[in-house]
Amino acid sequence: MSLGFIDLRVVESSAFIAAPLAGLTLAQFGADVIRVDMIGGGIDYGRLPLMPSGRSLYWTGLNKGKRSLAVDLRKPEGREIVRALVTAGGENGGVLLTNIATSWLAHESLAAKRAGVISCSIQGNADGTTAVDYTVNCATGYPLVTGGGTMEKPVNHVLPAWDIACAYQAAFAILAAVDRRRRTGTGAELRLALSDVAFTTLSHLGVLAEAELLGEDRPSIGNHIYGAFGRDFGTADGRRVMVAGISSGQWSSLVRGCGLEREIAALETSMQRDFSNEAERYEAREAIAALLEPWFAARPFDEVQRLFDDNRVCWGIYRSVTDLLANDSRVSAANPVFHSMQTAGVGTHLAAGNAVRATGAPSGVTGPAPLLGQHTDEVLGEVLGLDSGAIGRLHDQGIVAGPERDPTSGALQRSI
């Protein structure tokens, strides 16, 4: 079950985050995503964190809702099976999603087998050289302005933000190419480099033009929000909250929520500033924060929460993930975007469906991540039309495998 918007079969030959997350996105909207992996698993199959069974929570998180075909990708016959899957008939097939550049999946050779094929290759750099999120992020300037970072002590992000942005752009590009193919019959060879994703974002956010035209790098201002007012504050009982006064509505809510109208007005007068202008709030951020700090420090969290909610302040509390799970109903089965899932070798756990809510459509429940090779026979039969004899011979020759060859299958036999 998925959102059921897309009628498409996608073959995914991938590893790590960007391509698998693109595949997950397509699957959560209804695509039949067939992930092909080396028998025994690819290079991302054992990535931390691991369950005692050996199953990776990283891999099972990113590969929910897909079918799995396990195949020996070193053998010519194995490669031919993947090529056949990508180029199989049906107007809704013929789509490859990959981040594994390999000549036997080159677009031209697929297009020669099937007109109108769509391939989307995610790369590190566009020239084919390697790059990962962290080796791209270091060049974006962000580590020098995050958390008070400097060139001597840059601060890397932990969230793989460029991988995530790349994933959704890749999924979007595939759908755009499918949309064009429906109208014109034309296929597409799409390439998306992680470094291009990051650097184009710098342009879209105005950061690149700022450097070019104003000669300015964004200042390293810790947790202050750039260009307006916002920062984190500690409460009397050791909690920490983030407040945002980006729009003037948010700003006046914050001042009202704190009951500091008079003090803020006095500060405006003494500084000769107009805080209804966001740029002037930004320039006065230290003085404003100095006024707010003792207000928070004098109040327990419960009181802050009540005053802020009553006044519709834009704010949030800092949480660890365990705290989030335990105490925030937005991350619970009470939120229809989440549901309980049973994953082999993992157990029963809360998992995310599609973040997009569509009124009147199924709520977007996503199936669990497959075992490696769980759908090998089904896919070979359905998509390639192989009969059980032919499938059996491929198993006997070690060209394909079923879930029994999953390296965590010992633990799995106990848990499924």
Place this chain on the structure above:
Amino acid sequence: MSLGFIDLRVVESSAFIAAPLAGLTLAQFGADVIRVDMIGGGIDYGRLPLMPSGRSLYWTGLNKGKRSLAVDLRKPEGREIVRALVTAGGENGGVLLTNIATSWLAHESLAAKRAGVISCSIQGNADGTTAVDYTVNCATGYPLVTGGGTMEKPVNHVLPAWDIACAYQAAFAILAAVDRRRRTGTGAELRLALSDVAFTTLSHLGVLAEAELLGEDRPSIGNHIYGAFGRDFGTADGRRVMVAGISSGQWSSLVRGCGLEREIAALETSMQRDFSNEAERYEAREAIAALLEPWFAARPFDEVQRLFDDNRVCWGIYRSVTDLLANDSRVSAANPVFHSMQTAGVGTHLAAGNAVRATGAPSGVTGPAPLLGQHTDEVLGEVLGLDSGAIGRLHDQGIVAGPERDPTSGALQRSI
């Protein structure tokens, strides 16, 4: 000019990052995106950084390649124009993208005017309460593990990563709904909450299951890459590089690039670890880093670069944005993803086209951000079929406006 994949007209009523970036994405693939704004500009029109003309580099970055209609959104007649644009005829119209919840753009009322309308509303929280990137991020756990962050000193990201992820998901959802509408004729009411975007991502990355099933929060390990080996190092001449040894191929390249095969093997022996296993590299990260640190500190950057490129190491250099622009050809007109753009009130600057490269398709040059109201007359004529008399009356009544009412038009008259 755009990539030309999508044949669609989208009306965007938006502010800040997520919705405008979704609109930009649609525009860069070929959609005709009509941004409607209050005469004089919405709440994001003056956001920093600003040019001396008063034009915002933030706004012009996010609104490239769109058409602009300036309209008095407080007047019933102004609202009716926007509703008419959203629901205008043609099978490729009938799409609204917004993050401004307002009853006069409610889905049901649009659907009553035009069957098959697709609306996508971006929200803070799904219950309609306000949230921005920073007030969602604080609850994700990331500020407690970024840059050595703690609850007492959390580290906010500066890159608005959730807004960006939300933008691309919204653009994807619209296209998926359009794909379904082409097949079935059905419209869609889509809602996407920023907090759902963030928290579902925690599930996709395995972070949520880790907390639930293993009771573990990701550790706060500074610039170390979780789950494998990778960190930043300083060179003899004061440059700083990031290296990644996530896959075993990347790891052996790194060891070979540094010429530390013997030392690393000795460390494995003494620690009784097998560094070909990524989890064991991760556990030994401090000891490995201690071996690498003096190697970097003894060498100038040029030597590191040569050795690393010769050995295909996965690495990158830390740069400020001004440094990036001056010294990295990936961010220059030599990269077809970028091109020179002339934006009124801004001047000539480097700007990003579409990050996705499509072989044989136009290279994805994006037009500049419009002036507010630059396309008012054109859109009213083309989409609503109004004649010049009717358009003139709307101007006279102050219901719509052209670019002369752009608040930066004084500076613009000098620059265009």
